[in-house]
Amino acid sequence: MAEVLLEVEGLKKYFPIQSGLLRRTVGHVKAVDDVSFQLNYGETLGIVGESGCGKSTTGRMLMRVMEPTAGRIVFDGQDLTKLRGKQLKAVRRNFQMVFQDPYASLNPRMSIQDIISEPLVVNGIVTAKQSEPIVVQLLETVGLRARDRFRYPHEFSGGQRQRIGIARALSLHPKLIVADEAVSALDVSIQAQILNLMVSLKSEFNLSYIFISHNLAVVKHISDRIAVMYLGHIVELATKDEFYNHPLHPYSEALLSSVLTPSRKVRRERIILTGDVPNPANPPRGCPFHTRCPKVMQECRVTRPVLRDIRAGHSIACHLHA
């Protein structure tokens, strides 16, 4: 049995909707609503879903840059939601983030040397002067040159900037990296370079990844297990093979059928969903997906299905498979 690195239980994030002169709370946007999962050492969990499903909010709560409304985040045996101040800072170096936009996530006024060494200096591991050989080594690890450390972000292409972001995330030798749409802004030929880099770094540094993306093909390439989110809930959670070969939730089926493949031979039967994702401030009663589900039943409109194991390594939240 693999060892658990991260355990998330009943994680919730509600944003208040305020209105009127007194800014009274009139309702809540339930961005993440009761999300639970585990991540083992050395594992990659892909979180997929469409805009507004809560995947990025989940990632931010795991990083402890956003306070959860409720729930537990147990990382390496410690409940992160209970830690504050110095204690939190001490564990923080174990989990790092790689962001989507390589143009916005690097300070344009800092040299690459300063960007990559900042986490080391802030955490008091080395002084700025001592950090130079470490930065050189990190640059070489991510496929850049030692002399690049004297340059500034604007001198680099999108793919190179993403390499810099990865080098910065690696500087503290974290156990977990949360990558939020880390390759979505890149051209396909560059995207492939960064994905290959992330796969090779994983074994080199004994990393675990949470890989958040809307791209099901990219997620398949990098993940061991997949979680599908819809309106703040996980609706399906399965190993990669189970998910891509036997998706069970009607939403997962529709998502997979919408993926376009660069081939004229592979023609999937499209499941075209009608309408849009409902407003998360006013989610439907019962199953969150029932308003668009092609297989909706009476029960779906009344009670929300809970995530349960259907077979080994495969759980879904759907009344069809109750």
Added chain:
Amino acid sequence: MADVVDKVEPVVSVRDLRTYFIHKAEEVRAVDGIDLDVYRGQIVCIVGESGSGKSMTALSLMRLVPKPRGKIVSGKIMFHGVDIMQLSEAEMTKLRGNEISMIFQEPMTALNPVLTIGDQIAEVLVHHRRVGKRETTAKAVEMLQFVGVPRAEQVLREYPHQLSGGMRQRVMIAMAMICEPKVLIADEPTTALDVTIQTQVLQLMRKMRDDFGTSIILITHDLGVVADMADQVIVMYAGQVVESANADALFEEPLHPYTIALLKSVPTIDQETEVLYYIPGSVPDATEFPTGCRFADRCPLAMASCFETAPEVREVRPGHLVRCHLVD
């Protein structure tokens, strides 16, 4: 699919289009000699990565190249036998939105945030058709219903921020299509949308073509969208066409090393690969293209001659054009 395409005479025919950006001593050759034919009811996909010149090609066709730095320096753009490069700005305004329409990637920036949807659609009709208010409303409602906007009457009174991304893109398509243009230019129309919404919008564009015989120039970086939509495909690299072919032929047997490499580097959900194929290096600087082939320094099959002379476009098979020394 093919029976909608009428191949007698192209609706749009472009020859040797060059659009440069000139600033001080620097010359950025964004579009550097493009040929393009689009027939009635045909969907032509222009595919390429960032900086390939695909969006600038689209803006050139509309004569909307950003001024003062951008300039169409040469070339012919024939629309129904008329060279639009010779038209006055007033004549061009009559054409835009009426005969040739365009939709963009981000509907939120393309729509006016302080006008209602109804007013924005009316603007197009009043400008081009000089119709009355009642008729405008009726036509707008009809069009919104056609593109699948629910509660169309209500949406007319709403503002862009009140709609979802998919709905905004439908509104843009409705605005672009309300005068039943002969050509629709769509620049990355589904890139900002979620996959399930992308499926809906692509299906809608296909319906436009089938019902109105509209020719569509679809610009995208996504080879999946190309495989799904295209009759004809044009692959651009560094401002030039490197390969152009019927979609079936292009996916069956791509001939340019760039096209082959691009197709290989896309991860798909149907395959299992340990290491993804990738193209080393990056796109050359558009201010100083190499003398030889522009793809040579990234090409796995480059020969000595590739670095010396630039290859010309050659018709390798009927309708299949390739710019590469390997097929010479």
